[in-house]
Amino acid sequence: MKPGATQAVVRRIAAMVCGWLAAASLAAVLISNSAAQNEPPKVSGGPLNPLPGLGEPLARDPIFVYNNWSAYDELSDNVLLTEQLAMKELDEILRLRRLGVRIDYYTIDAFWFDPDGSYRTWRKPSWPNGPDAWIRKCRENGILPGLWFSTNTLVKINAAPEWRESLNENKGAMSFSEGGFLPNFMETLQYWYDRGIRIYKFDFVDFGAATPETARTNSPAEIRARNEEAFRDALQKFRQQNPDVVLVAFNGFGGDVESTAGPFPFHNVVDLRWLEVFDSMYSGDPRPSDVPEMNFWRSVDIYSDHMVRRYQQSFLPLERVDSTGFMLGNTGTIYYRKTHAWKGALILMMARGGWVNTIYGSLEFLTDDDARWFAKAQSLYRELLATGRSKTFGGIPGEVQPYGFGSLDSDGAVYAVVNPAQSVEEIQMARLSREQPAVSGGRILFRDAGFMPILSGDPIKLGPGQMALVGFGKYASAKYDLGVQEDVRIPQSITQVAAKFTGEGNVIRAEVTAPAKGDLRIVMQQRSAKDGSVMRSWKGGPPNGTNMGKVFVIKAWQAGKPLPVEIDYDKVIWSGLSWAVGEIRHGTLKAGDPVQVECTSTGEEVRLEGKVYAVVY
Template sequence: MPRPMFTACSTWALHDEPGDAVPLDEAIVLRALDSLERWRDFDVFPQYFNIDYGWTDPELGYRHFYRERWPDGPDRVLKRIRKMGMLPGLWYPVNSGGLRVPGWQASLSGDNWNYSLLDGPYSQDLSDSLLYAAEVWGVRFFKFDFANFAAAVPGDPRSFETRYALGVERFVEMVARLKRSVPEVITIAHCGFARQDSVGRLGPGIPPLAADPAMLEVIDGFFSGDPQPADLPATAIHRSSDLYQDIMVRAMLECGFPLARIEDHGAMCGLTNTCHRRGREGLRRSHIAQLARGGRRDLFYGDPSLPADDDLAGMAAARRPFMDAWNRNLESARSQAGRRSLAWLDDRRQTARTGLAGQPAFAFVRHPPAHRQPGTCPDIVLRRRASRPANPAGRTDSGPGSGTGRPDRAGGVCCPGVGPAAR
């Protein structure tokens, strides 16, 4: 069965504390919610509103919002989200890098930063906190980040591969427990999930793409990497960032991740360092590219006050054919299998075609003029899903590109040598 499609707005890029000087607080979130009211007029209002990095109290853990920045707790914001007709979401660092909760001390890893999922009380407290968020706060969207599954307490004699596999197993258990309790929750996974020890990046000296197939049982979307420039010339950094995501999504597809399970950085719009201070530049192109990559989601990161009215109208027009296709159980797939091709996608000039492997299919593509370099979006065809039996436990979803990698030592899928320069 296809994973649920969804629309969401996340506060990341509206604030950025690790790479900028804009911390998250209650006032920022309330202003963002005020700005979102305007989106109702354009048919792009999200289902979920995610409160991202920095909401957790650094000394009390995951059942407490940051006391200095949320003096009255989260109730006012959570009630406002629900009153607006959205469901709340929260960000969770899997290994809690940077938090200093005294009760977790026995789980602190040798790097004095991460907490081990394998020893001490940390993993149980994280699991209980996820249930608390779902059952008490009504959270229905969970974004997991900064995973280090092999993190170990000092003196742990186990190999990296063993610790990694056990860490994945422990994480899958806790998210499966969450989904058994609240089956409708949406889960996405960001840095540290698809690439061991690489913080979500590819390039020289970075370990190959790797993920344990067991995580596909509990994660709805795997991140393809933080916004950063590709190695192709571009006239603006946000154009280069779009190209980078095309390359990353293709790399993950070729390593066995179905397109519907790959989560790119979404459409970003903000003035912080994490999105290159781009403001609203290139927003509509990034938004169309996100839809065309086939992730069955429409995710906006950043400041909802920045898009102009014509941006919102354009985003609604771009979303409509994709949502219609996904509602009819169509999926995105790479056309001309085995051939690396890119195309400019433009909602002003749409062409329809049929007949991919004898099945009904259509695409919205416009090939670039001869004097221009191929651009921002893969050549995407929406293909009707073929019925197939459920996958055996512990195996990845079948889909475009699945089975092309080789098993790694931790039981995952490895694709060596695929990076921005390996096209």
């Protein structure tokens, strides 16, 4: 992509773009008569609207959307979307619903389409009979189906004849304000609406696209403004014609989502006029933040928390931000997470206050007991989101300050709190409204394993890297207890160990004394050798990317013998990484004797920082 997509997206698709553009230069074909005869039937009987009579304008009520991306992955992995996979996940949705989970929509994500079908026909042999059975089964069960579009960029799709006069010079994207692309694209959206589609996901948009002549005679700012106005006007008309649609915006509609260490305000400004047509705007795919954590998934939580705060600071209401922070799966896009630390991720997704809550990936990894827990957590927040308010408090997540999200209604409040620091920290759970009673008499409803948070009125003390959920008023009751997240373990204590790291560039070393009790935690942060800013290393995604455990290497020795170092970042990370954390267990150390520590980053010249802590679990 060009200016509309983030650099991270560029890295994910760069290896594929050459092939797509070569294909795009070939003559695309119109939909054949036989395909037209087999097109999905139009839906009769009017719209299936789950929100009749609710107030205007957009985002009328909180919704829960299932999206099957990360159950498959054709960007960072080679797991293909098929009809069998899509129908299997639909069966899983129905299983979860029987166990109490609410799911309102089901979106088929990227690459469902035939490359030569101009978004009208489905890819064969993956969908030999097209989408009819999927659409029908969704609607028979009260689930509203949705589709993904790469908007005006040619991502695994070739330019239809109607689009060619809109192509830019490299034939990778179409102008919205010139030629026949936009009218044809809007006709396609209506085509799918008439066949039952009710949620549309727009991704990888490029508002810098222009025909060669326009690119020579107009400034980039003029081109962008014309494209944005044309697309926004078209979506407004589409909404007026189809008032029950849900439209969601993803990559390219504003915001800098690559890193939590980037400058703010955003370089790619979020134009608030998009809120006139979109129900939600996303704030970045799950990825590690630039905050080092022993538990990799907690750093991923912090990324989503940070980006939601930045979009809020860009004047988007929390209700209109889709954090996209809850994703299950055994694919490269979610770093083969499966269900690691999924409970905290689910709570935080809802705590952030968004009204479009998207559940991604492989639902089959959730057991029936997991689904019952999911339903209980969802029922707590569903009411708060619909009838109350959600607000932020505390520091900025990416600046390693304790922070939280509070939700309240007339009966009480629930606070999700996180301490991203390598220290025990206290945070005050501020009143969220002048109408709210004093914050006291709370109950810890959920926490990570290990350190027991200390709750005393409105302050709460959290261990390093810890998350907790606290209820007040009506919600300070055992009926809302959600238990302990056993796969995130927080130390009972942490103390920084004196360590003077020396070295140059890509290798730093220090000697420390093994603690009398507890383990050694080693934290490395990577910075640019040029300007000292936090810097990520990108070594590709699956299947050919390099495991970050081989890029960032932490080693240690005692008495000349190597010590085992446990790490959790040993993953192929398409989005890059700027840190490493490892721990040496006490049982392998001789207390009081020196330990030699070495941290290395392979590749280009960088500047490394290191710290060492004694942690007791």
